[in-house]
Amino acid sequence: xxxxxxxxxxxxFPIARIGGIEIAFTNSALFMxxxxxxILLLMLGATSSRALVPGRLQSVAEMSYEFVATTLxxxxxxxxxxxxxxxxxxxxFILVLNVIGIIPYTFTVTSHIIITVALALLVFLTVVIYGxxxxxxxxxxxxxxxxxxxxxxPLVTFIExxxxxxxxxxxxVRLFANMLAGHITLKVFGGFVTMLGALGFLGWxxxxxxxxxxALELLVAFLxxxxxAILTCIYLSEAIHAGH
Amino acid sequence: xxxQAAKMIGAGIACIGMGGAGVGVGTIFGHYLAAALRNPSAAxxxxxxxxxxxxxxxxxxxxxxxxxxxxxxxx
Numbered sequence: 049x050x051x052x053x054x055x056x057x058x059x060x061f062p063i064a065r066i067g068g069i070e071i072a073f074t075n076s077a078l079f080m081x082x083x084x085x086x087i088l089l090l091m092l093g094a095t096s097s098r099a100l101v102p103g104r105l106q107s108v109a110e111m112s113y114e115f116v117a118t119t120l121x122x123x124x125x126x127x128x129x130x131x132x133x134x135x136x137x138x139x140x141f142i143l144v145l146n147v148i149g150i151i152p153y154t155f156t157v158t159s160h161i162i163i164t165v166a167l168a169l170l171v172f173l174t175v176v177i178y179g180x181x182x183x184x185x186x187x188x189x190x191x192x193x194x195x196x197x198x199x200x201x202p203l204v205t206f207i208e209x210x211x212x213x214x215x216x217x218x219x220x221v222r223l224f225a226n227m228l229a230g231h232i233t234l235k236v237f238g239g240f241v242t243m244l245g246a247l248g249f250l251g252w253x254x255x256x257x258x259x260x261x262x263a264l265e266l267l268v269a270f271l272x273x274x275x276x277a278i279l280t281c282i283y284l285s286e287a288i289h290a291g292h
Numbered sequence: 293x294x295x296q297a298a299k300m301i302g303a304g305i306a307c308i309g310m311g312g313a314g315v316g317v318g319t320i321f322g323h324y325l326a327a328a329l330r331n332p333s334a335a336x337x338x339x340x341x342x343x344x345x346x347x348x349x350x351x352x353x354x355x356x357x358x359x360x361x362x363x364x365x366x367x
Contacts, residue, residue: 222347222351
């Protein structure tokens, strides 16, 4: 009953070998492909018959679109809507992968830090590159808030730079650690149920606890996808409106 | 001291940090609820800020949990 065992990456079949590095199709890649296919099916199925009165599938797609669009518009303004494809893809990708991970015997892709760091760096580099492209050297104003007394300015600037640079760390570790901790908790409580089951029928009533935890995990899966999306919106908004 | 025992004790101590995050998250939601009851019409507009504050606070608790998990399983 090793609770870490579920996060093991297995090679399903090898693809190539470059130098000493083996490139293989892993279960992580498999579940990313499954998630991508589910999103594609949802979006294609919803937009194939564009009815005025939406059906079930179409309302799901419309609701998720409206949800992300409202979030982006309220944090980054209408100017931020040019980043809508990025934010929507991130939100749907993380949400679908998180929810797939709750199903027993599946693999949670977002519980690996390499995946979340890649996503967070994508956002971070987009913010830096777009900020410098749009504002030039005025982008540095982001770290020099106006209205701060001069004698305290070096300290404030130092803190602002430090907090800006630590963003990709907290952005990625939040998602990764939440998923990891949640799945370990589920596994540990599952182990408790089998231990209690040895006591007889009354012990099996303990199985209600993991059921409640799974419901909580479903909430966390949605909330973390939303948090990732809203933080992306806030960071993008700073790149768009730097120096205001 | 046995290294395994030291690891277990260290993991337990690391988890104390989560209490601080608990206080912070409780403060955020409590103040949101108090303000929302005073002015329910403005509550919906601050939902994004609520979740943002929650996420930033919760991350710190998760960091200490991460240290505990690293001590138990990775190191």
